[in-house]
Amino acid sequence: MMKKGLMIYLFIMFVFAAHSVAQEVSTGWLTGQIMIKDGGPMSRGMVVFFDAASGPAPDPDRFVRIPDQITDLDEEGKFRILLPAGKYYMGAIKRMSGEPVGPPLDNDYFLIKRDKDGNAVAYNIEKDKEQSTGVVAEAEPFKRKMTEGASGISGIIVDMAGDPVERAIVFAYINDTMTGLPPFASYRTGPDGKYIITMDKGGIYYLRVRDVYGGGPPAEGSVMGGYGEDKPAPVSVKTGEITQDIKIKVVRHFERGPQSQKAAEQGPDKSIKQDMKQKMKEEIEKKK
Incomplete structure (x- = not known):
């Protein structure tokens, strides 16, 4: 009887601990609006985020870095995204080239949010807090170039x-x-x-x-x-x-099983967005 009581006690403690850990997941919200420089909202584009802990600040003139998180912009160029706590650099892109995903191509509207000295701005996401980037009106047509000494x-x-x-x-x-x-x-x-x-x-x-x-x-x-x-x-x-x-x-x-069929139907755009969501889920799990 005593052993049974101990087992019940341990089970209750385990459930309580698991619940407590779940409550300690650190995430925060970031909102904002992206505008085309000297123009209107960057409607139906995408805003992208680069985890500062995972790599260097994005610099498309020197290298192509894969974003850690992405979300869509609405008709007004607005967004709201839940991110794991940490520091993130922000960029945005609207495809004009016809390429659905990937780095910006010539004439795509593009930006990396920078400060007055030209350095990429890092947004600090804190647990259970919501902050805004405000209106970022810096998107311009992209022109690919290669920096010397790459x-x-x-x-x-x-x-x-x-x-x-x-x-x-x-x-x-x-x-x-x-x-x-x-x-x-x-x-x-x-x-x-x-x-x-x-x-x-x-x-x-x-x-x-x-x-x-x-x-x-x-x-x-x-x-x-x-x-x-x-x-x-x-x-x-x-x-x-x-x-x-x-x-x-x-x-x-050339194998065409159920998973291959699903990937073909989804296309690369949905595939990469699902990867981002899965990565975010994994990051949250790590921080439990």
């Missing part, structure tokens, strides 16, 4: 027959497990299959290739691959230099 990797992507692969994307990770969101990404390859991916600094990187910016199961005919024959191979980059002639072989996925 750090990165260049090469070509080919299929198993040795032919160049068009519209492929290279992702760079800082560890060989290559899990989670990659810190850096390239633009899509052209007909010649050539790519260049840049980072904020030198180091050891591991490369993966896909033809969508989102994750999830591959759709039929999608491209997948990575640098390294039997296992991921490191690529060394020196700060201020481009490591050249890194050839990556890829294969096309």
Whole structure:
């Protein structure tokens, strides 16, 4: 009888502890409105957030960083998003190029929120608090350029027959497990299959290739691959230099099971948004 009572007591304490932990999840709200410079609201665009703890401040003239969180803007360019506690850099984009996801292309409306000195602003999200960015009227047509002295990797992507692969994307990770969101990404390859991916600094990187910016199961005919024959191979980059002639072989996925069918129907735009939501859920779980 005493043993049974002890077990009930421990069970009650476990439920209470689990409930207490759930109450301690640290999240906060951020609201705001994005406007086109000298224009109207950036309606139906997207606002993106970069976790300051996960990587450098975004600098599209030097490298492409994958955002940690995204949400849509409404007709008035307004947004409201729940974020895990921490510091975040903010950007926004409205596609004019026709490309559904990925880094900004020429003539897309784009911004990174910066202070008067040109530094990316970090918003501090605190537990159970709501704050506003106010009206940010800084979005302008984007013009892609490459800063001199960039750090990165260049090469070509080919299929198993040795032919160049068009519209492929290279992702760079800082560890060989290559899990989670990659810190850096390239633009899509052209007909010649050539790519260049840049980072904020030198180091050891591991490369993966896909033809969508989102994750999830591959759709039929999608491209997948990575640098390294039997296992991921490191690529060394020196700060201020481009490591050249890194050839990556890829294969096309032709299996069409239920997951592949679902991925094809969703498309890359929904896929990447689901990845962001899943990552946010995982971040919240970590902080319980």
